[in-house]
Amino acid sequence: MNRTITMNLSGIIFHIEEDAYEVLNKYLNAIKGYFRDSEGRDEIMKDIEARIAEMLEEKVSNIKQAVLLMDVESVIAVMGKPEDFAGESENSEQTNTNTNYSEASNTSYPNNKRRRVFRDEDNKILGGVCAGVANYFDLDPIWLRGAFAISFFAFGSGFLLYIILWIIIPKAKTTAEKLEMHGEKVDVNNIGKAVNDEFEDFKKRMNEFGNKAKSPETKDKLRDTAQKATGFVGDIFYNMVHIVGKVVVFFLVFLGIALMVALLATIFGRGTISVFNSPTSNIHFSLYEFGSAVLPSDLSITLVVIAIILFLGVPLLSLIYSGIRHLFGIKHKNKIVKYTANTLWLIGLGLVIYIGVETANDFSEEASVKQKVEMVQPAGNVLYLDLKPLPDDDLDVTYYRHKNHKLKLGDWTMVSKDENNFSIGYPIMDIVKSETDSFQVVVVKTASGFDKQDATFHAKNIQYSVVQKDSTFIFDSYFDVNSKDKLRAQGVKIILKVPKNKVIYLNKRMAKIIYDIHNLNGALDNEMVNRKWVMTEQDLECLDCKGLEPAKKN
Amino acid sequence: MNIENTKAQMKKGVLEFCILSVLSNGDLYPSEIIEKMKEAKLIVVEGTLYPLLMRLKNDDLLSYRWEESLTGPPRKYYKLTPLGKQYLKELKATWAELVTSVNKTIEKK
Incomplete structure (x- = not known):
């Protein structure tokens, strides 16, 4: 059994079932909404209603008096959906967009x-x-x-x-x-209006609810005012949250796009990544330089690029994607996109892990090569130690400050000079007592590799030179790695062995490479330069340190 | 290029012409017009017709009068105006030309 509604369509009375009426009403409203801008909408509506009435009339008889959903559906099929009118009303729609606007905003279908x-x-x-x-x-x-x-x-x-x-x-x-x-x-007005509408609706429902529960009329007014006030505050609050949310999302999208551009620029533009980690040291490097220097040689850089794009790019894209969806209020879901993104990211993650393991593996063994530097014992008692300045170094530059682009990674610097990239590192020097009665300089080169042999190979590839000039030893301030070789934690340690009672003089520049040298005065490395030191039975002792008293002997 | 759009555009021009032609044989009310158009398979859904009639009326190519019907509500009989007749004549000429030239072009392949 179904309830029927009496309906007057174009002057003819129909008994129509409730669900059928709903559908028909919605349909007519849709058409009305569709023609809202057309001149003579009412007339078109009348014509259409008349035609529908005519068709419905054929469907009812004395035996079957009610109009059923089925009937309405078949009529709609004959008339066509408003969508199908599309081609016909375009012109009129565009010519009088504004004429019926205010009137039209009352209709309930999509137009408003x-x-x-x-x-x-x-x-x-x-x-x-x-x-x-x-x-x-x-x-x-x-x-x-x-x-x-x-x-x-x-x-x-x-x-x-x-x-x-x-x-x-x-x-x-x-x-x-x-x-x-x-x-x-x-625009702002409309957003406000929409929010207001929502709140009105909510308030109405709450009011109804409240009235149903209990409604002493005296309290009504009071409550009404209160509700209006809370409603207003609520409105503002709701609006604020909305707007702030949108602004935040907007910035996230903006940030996402900026990072994406940076990522793409780094990868495809071969731009440099710059990290400013302290006022005096900046890191600039291009992914390719860094990659080719560090990655195992059997790992292609393309793979790394793909891994980075997937691993970093996919989350960035998702950020942009969902941000834009939020900004435009798109609800339409795209599962394929979601699954594809997840899968791609997982692939990226896998690649990153694989690359990480492969790379770490290449650092698994360490080896060192010792090299005694041929030398002539100085004529006098004193051996002078000096550093060969870098071409672009002046005497006062600090350890980190270089004018070239480079990447510092531990004791590492990638330098690009004259369009060539090469890697240099900084040696460290220790001064110990010699067992013999002559000076000795030993250079220890260390490096890592996937096995001992590989590590030794890398260590041997390190270029480092020490030059003797009469009684002065001049050390290079950096060591060089063959530009085609990989960065494999190469390091150089210089051990200077000083015999008892012999004296060394450390030039100021030596502060760059000496590292934690034991002495009886307890002088720090940078306090040791520009001074003469004599090797005693125990350790080095300062000869011309007036300010530095010998530390207590333990 | 959107093929549906092109098709719709093509049909649109022809539809107006056809309505005018159908009405040139005598006054009709919408259901009858629809019937004739359907016979010729020019119209798929009836809803298309009403805005078209409205536009032609607004352009003074058609006029209508109400007539009581025995079975249902009063009917709106559409009729060509003198302007509409003139219009139709021109369209007919254009159509004939168009058909010959289009056919020529197509057959020339």
């Missing part, structure tokens, strides 16, 4: 809905993204297209954004969506 963003495939060049977004913001799409076209050249960032938008923004398929695409302009 908030504007939503869709891809406008009717005006598309590629995917209708620009046309759609331009609709949303009431812009001429040509500006957006221009902007995108230009940004295509900025490391393809525009291209990427376009593709993302293409995926996220749904196509306007039905007429309802096409209407929403041009729907009520989104």
Whole structure:
């Protein structure tokens, strides 16, 4: 059994079942909404209603008096959906957009809905993204297209954004969506209005609820006022949260895009990553330089690039993606995108782990090579120690300060000079007592590798030279790694053996390489330079340190 | 290029012409017009017709009058205006030209 409603359609009385009435009413409203801008909408509606009435009349008889859902559906099938009228009313729609507007906003179908963003495939060049977004913001799409076209050249960032938008923004398929695409302009007023509407609705429901529960009329007024006040505060609060949320999301999207551009620039533009970790030391390196210096040689850089793009790029893209969805209020879900993104990220993660393990493996063994430096014992009692300055060094530069681009990684610096990249490291020097009665210089080169042999190979590849000039020893201030060799934790340690009662003089520059040298005065490394030191029975002792008293002997 | 759009555009021009032609043989009310158009498979859904009629009326190519019907509500009979007749004549000429030239182009392959 079904309830029927009595309906007057174009002057004819019908008994229509409730569900059928719902459908018919919605249909008519949809058409009405569709023609809202057309001249003579009412007349068209009358014609259509008359025709529907005519058709429904054929469906009822004395035996079957009620109009059923089935009947309405068949009538709608004959008349066609408002979407199918599309081609016909376009012109009129565009010529009098504003005439019936205020009247039309009372109708309940999509036309007065908030504007939503869709891809406008009717005006598309590629995917209708620009046309759609331009609709949303009431812009001429040509500006957006221009902007995108230009940004295509900025490391393809525009291209990427376009593709993302293409995926996220749904196509306007039905007429309802096409209407929403041009729907009520989104501005502050409208957002406020929409929020207000929601709150009114909520308040109404709450009121009803409250009235049902108990309604002494005297209290009503009071409560009403109170509710209005809370409603107002609620409105403001709700609005604020909304707006703040949007701003935050907007910045996240912006940040995502910026990072994405940076990532792409680093990878494809071969730009440098700069890390400013202290006022005096900056790190600049290109991924390729760094990669080719560190990665195992059987690991292709392409793989690493893919791993980085997947591992960092996918989350960034997801951030941009969901941010844009949120900003435009797109609810349309795309599961394929989600699963693809998850899968790609997992692949990226796997690759990163694989690369990490492979690389770590290449550092697993350590080896060192000892080399005694041929030398002539100095004529006098004193051996002078000095450092060969770097061409771009002046005497006062500090340890970290170099004018070239480089990457410091532990005791490592990648230097690019004269268009060539090579790696240098800083040696450290220790001064100990000699067992014999002659000076001795030993250079210990260490490096890592996947096995002892490999590590030894890397160690042997280190270039380091010490030059003797009469009674002065000049050390290089850095050691060099063959530019084709890998960075494998190479290090150089110089051991200077000083016989008892002999004296050494440390030039100021030596502060760069001496490291934690034991002495009886307890002088720090930088206090030891510019001074003469004599090797005693125990350790070095200062000869010309007036300020530095010998430390207590333990 | 959107093929659906092109098709719709093509049909659109022809539809107006056809409505005018159908009405040139005598006044009709919408259901009858629809029937004729359906016979010729020019219209898929009826809803298309009403906005079209409205536009033609607004352009003063058609006029209508109400007539009581025996079975149902009063009917709206559409009629060509003198302007509509003139319009139709021109369209007919254009159509003939168009058909010959289009056919020529197509057959020339």
